[in-house]
Amino acid sequence: MSKRKICVVTGTRAEYGLMYWLMKEIQADPELELQLVVTGMHLSPEFGLTYKQIEDDGFVIDERVEMLLSSDTSVGVAKSMGLATIGFASALEQLKPDLLVILGDRFEMLAVAQVALIMGIPIAHLHGGELTFGAYDDAIRHSITKMATWHFTSTDGHQKRVIQLGESPNRVWNVGALGIENILKLPLLSKAELYDQLGLDESKPMLLITYHPETNGDAEGIHPLLAALNDYANMNLVFTKANADNGGRSINEAIEKYTVQHENAYLFDSLGQLRYLSAVKHADAVIGNSSSGLIEVPYLQTPTVNCGNRQAGRERPSSVFDARLEAGSIRDSIESALRFAEPYEQIFGDGNVSGKIVKILKEMPSYLIQKEFYDL
Numbered sequence: 001m002s003k004r005k006i007c008v009v010t011g012t013r014a015e016y017g018l019m020y021w022l023m024k025e026i027q028a029d030p031e032l033e034l035q036l037v038v039t040g041m042h043l044s045p046e047f048g049l050t051y052k053q054i055e056d057d058g059f060v061i062d063e064r065v066e067m068l069l070s071s072d073t074s075v076g077v078a079k080s081m082g083l084a085t086i087g088f089a090s091a092l093e094q095l096k097p098d099l100l101v102i103l104g105d106r107f108e109m110l111a112v113a114q115v116a117l118i119m120g121i122p123i124a125h126l127h128g129g130e131l132t133f134g135a136y137d138d139a140i141r142h143s144i145t146k147m148a149t150w151h152f153t154s155t156d157g158h159q160k161r162v163i164q165l166g167e168s169p170n171r172v173w174n175v176g177a178l179g180i181e182n183i184l185k186l187p188l189l190s191k192a193e194l195y196d197q198l199g200l201d202e203s204k205p206m207l208l209i210t211y212h213p214e215t216n217g218d219a220e221g222i223h224p225l226l227a228a229l230n231d232y233a234n235m236n237l238v239f240t241k242a243n244a245d246n247g248g249r250s251i252n253e254a255i256e257k258y259t260v261q262h263e264n265a266y267l268f269d270s271l272g273q274l275r276y277l278s279a280v281k282h283a284d285a286v287i288g289n290s291s292s293g294l295i296e297v298p299y300l301q302t303p304t305v306n307c308g309n310r311q312a313g314r315e316r317p318s319s320v321f322d323a324r325l326e327a328g329s330i331r332d333s334i335e336s337a338l339r340f341a342e343p344y345e346q347i348f349g350d351g352n353v354s355g356k357i358v359k360i361l362k363e364m365p366s367y368l369i370q371k372e373f374y375d376l
Helices: 013-028 051-056 072-093 109-120 135-149 156-164 177-187 191-198 224-230 250-261 272-282 327-338 352-362
Strands: 004-010 032-039 063-065 099-103 123-126 150-153 172-174 205-209 236-240 263-269 284-288 306-307 318-323
Touching: 004 013, 004 072, 004 109, 004 352, 013 032, 013 051, 013 099, 013 177, 013 272, 013 352, 032 051, 032 072, 032 109, 032 352, 051 177, 063 072, 072 109, 099 109, 099 177, 109 123, 109 135, 123 135, 123 352, 150 352, 156 172, 172 352, 177 272, 191 272, 205 224, 205 272, 224 250, 224 284, 250 263, 284 327, 306 327, 318 327
Parallel strands: 004 032, 004 099, 032 063, 099 123, 123 150, 150 172, 205 236, 205 284, 236 263, 284 306, 306 318
Antiparallel strands: none
16 A cells, blocks of 8 residues: 655744654654655755754655745745745645645745645645734734645644634644644753853853744834843843744844844854753743744743734743833843743643644545535
């Protein structure tokens, strides 16, 4: 019997980290064939050529779709989506997968989802039903939900929202958040090992900062954040780069300038999952507007300062402190986070995710079924 071909698409370091164990599970299953398409920031020198980490982890990249223009304007992103659509059409025609697996809400995933829809390839969508009002990712996520056939969500609330969007309950499973699996399975670095690898001052505690563009809001939010961090010269300030959304390059330029002027500040293109999660574990707080601050970070017993509206609408535990994009508000939230001493809520499942998904992937039809709108 021929193996079922499961094609996974990844375009960012964060998304790859979330899907790592799922890809390993598919790769190890004798009934399945993993096909891997790599695109977006993975192929960009500006963002660290992170496809190399994918290969170092033992995966074979079947197709590479070059699509990023050297521009972070809205026009540049839209044109990149056009290039992605052309590239994915060729890649999927070459691979002829039985099923496409994509995660989340980025513009690369919108491009491949529309190609798969037209080509009649069923889509399994991960992390649908979530809300992020401060980014156009919110609309992209819901659009992919309507193009997808099968849905794996991270909470009961997200499962209900996917059903509310007209998806039949028998095609929607709440399996929990994929990123929690990394925390359970990945042996993290000790603080001494992490500080040595990153070249940090071992006498200082650490703040971990990741700030992405608010594509539906304030494009200048990095500046009050940096102003607030001026008060923490006694701490290592570890920055990871913003993503390739419109406005990301200007954020990275501002951080690069800041790190030149402040000897306690460090900027990394990408930490990779091991160093990133180890940094979360050993940080006094995680600061910025990445979804990881609301989902994975609480599982490592670290508080989060969530800046601005990018993650507005997303479910969050009590260890997340929201701040306006004003230096004073961010400082107040940092101080509240540093004092946090309550039990950490874990609302995104138990981390046993990949095995559940693979079991369902093996059981579902490998052809495009006729979808009807499910009315509540």
